[in-house]
Amino acid sequence: MINKFFSEIQGKFGFGCMRLPMINGEVDMPQFCEMVDAFLASGLNYFDTAHGYLGGKSELALRDGLTSRYPRDKYILTNKLSTHFFTREDQIRPLFEQQLKACGVDYFDFYLMHAQDGAIFEKFKKCRAYETALELKAEGKIRHFGISFHDKADVLDRILTEYPEIEAVQMQFNYVDYEDPSVESRKVYEMAVKHGKPVIVMEPVKGGCLVKLPEEAQKVFDALHGGSNASYALRFAAGFDNMMMVLSGMSTIEQLKENVSFMADPQKLTEEETAAVNKVREIFASMGMIPCTACHYCVLDNDCPKKIQIPELFSCYNLKTTFHSWNTDYYYKNILTRDHGKASDCLKCGKCEKICPQHLPIRKLLEQVAEEFEDK
Numbered sequence: 001m002i003n004k005f006f007s008e009i010q011g012k013f014g015f016g017c018m019r020l021p022m023i024n025g026e027v028d029m030p031q032f033c034e035m036v037d038a039f040l041a042s043g044l045n046y047f048d049t050a051h052g053y054l055g056g057k058s059e060l061a062l063r064d065g066l067t068s069r070y071p072r073d074k075y076i077l078t079n080k081l082s083t084h085f086f087t088r089e090d091q092i093r094p095l096f097e098q099q100l101k102a103c104g105v106d107y108f109d110f111y112l113m114h115a116q117d118g119a120i121f122e123k124f125k126k127c128r129a130y131e132t133a134l135e136l137k138a139e140g141k142i143r144h145f146g147i148s149f150h151d152k153a154d155v156l157d158r159i160l161t162e163y164p165e166i167e168a169v170q171m172q173f174n175y176v177d178y179e180d181p182s183v184e185s186r187k188v189y190e191m192a193v194k195h196g197k198p199v200i201v202m203e204p205v206k207g208g209c210l211v212k213l214p215e216e217a218q219k220v221f222d223a224l225h226g227g228s229n230a231s232y233a234l235r236f237a238a239g240f241d242n243m244m245m246v247l248s249g250m251s252t253i254e255q256l257k258e259n260v261s262f263m264a265d266p267q268k269l270t271e272e273e274t275a276a277v278n279k280v281r282e283i284f285a286s287m288g289m290i291p292c293t294a295c296h297y298c299v300l301d302n303d304c305p306k307k308i309q310i311p312e313l314f315s316c317y318n319l320k321t322t323f324h325s326w327n328t329d330y331y332y333k334n335i336l337t338r339d340h341g342k343a344s345d346c347l348k349c350g351k352c353e354k355i356c357p358q359h360l361p362i363r364k365l366l367e368q369v370a371e372e373f374e375d376k
Contacts, residue, residue: 150357
């Protein structure tokens with residue numbers, strides 16, 4: 001199935017390479033190669049990475065598992081310019097060349113200005129990052145130029161107005177965040193439509209939160225006697241007309257085969273399935289979960305001065321308060337905080353909140369975690 005926005009892309013389901021199969025901190029290359037082979041054999045060809053994914057190991061895995069094993073015209077490769085890796089204009093081109101080398105390619109099919117919000121956009125403008133990327137496109141080192149975005153709709157409006165050359169917008173979009181006021185998925189999507197920009201979906205299963213559901217929500221989908229939890233989430237995102245691509249970060253061959261089975265040619269949700277999705281959204285809204293997607297931007301390069309494993313602590317909190325997992329107290333005290341800071345160790349410096357794509361009040365949430373797990 002040819003993508004209706006870009007003819008070189010097959011289908012509208014992409015392999016997100018932020019959550020690859022791992023063994024002892026290294027990418028499980030035999031399994032990843034098997035996944036790459038199965039993905040391409042299904043007729044799909046879009047791969048997405050970034051320089052910071054898996055501490056740089058994602059790019060290298062793509063070199064060893066994809067680009068060195070297949071001709072260049074058999075795959076579409078997207079990479080990104082991330083704010084963590086440059087502070088000046090003259091650092092951008094060397095970083096870009098490093099990314100090309102790490103991935104083992106001469107050009108990127110898509111190159112995105114990564115994780116844009118109001119503050120990061122100002123930094124990118126100051127460093128002429130957009131202008132540099134457009135120069136690279138003119139030189140043939142980038143085929144298509146876009147952004148990945150984590151902010152409100154009015155900020156996207158400003159970016160797309162100032163840089164109409166943008167060809168695609170990658171954004172967080174899933175059925176839980178669709179009307180969430182902190183993410184504004186619907187409004188951001190509609191702003192991209194207003195500017196005529198196709199959308200690439202990230203976090204369609206919200207970091208896995210829409211796969212393992214609370215018992216009450218699971219009963220809603222079980223009553224359909226149909227697809228998997230992941231299928232409802234991914235097909236929800238794919239069902240919007242302006243969706244160019246839906247990404248999924250898959251970490252096992254089983255996940256990949258399951259997702260490809262319904263996303264190689266995704267069907268829109270039926271009325272009954274849509275009603276079930278809306279019901280599950282209502283259930284999530286009533287539960288007060290911390291909406292962290294475990295992107296780890298808040299702790300990238302050990303930015304937290306107390307070395308608090310923020311995403312892991314939030315996940316542990318959700319497991320205890322929402323899923324009532326029996327071993328969370330042990331996990332918190334003996335694993336997560338054994339060699340890292342406790343939630344109560346937070347210095348309130350706010351570095352994590354400045355980079356959080358979800359705009360979470362992390363300092364306040366860590367207080368909740370401490371209240372739940374630590375001795376009074």
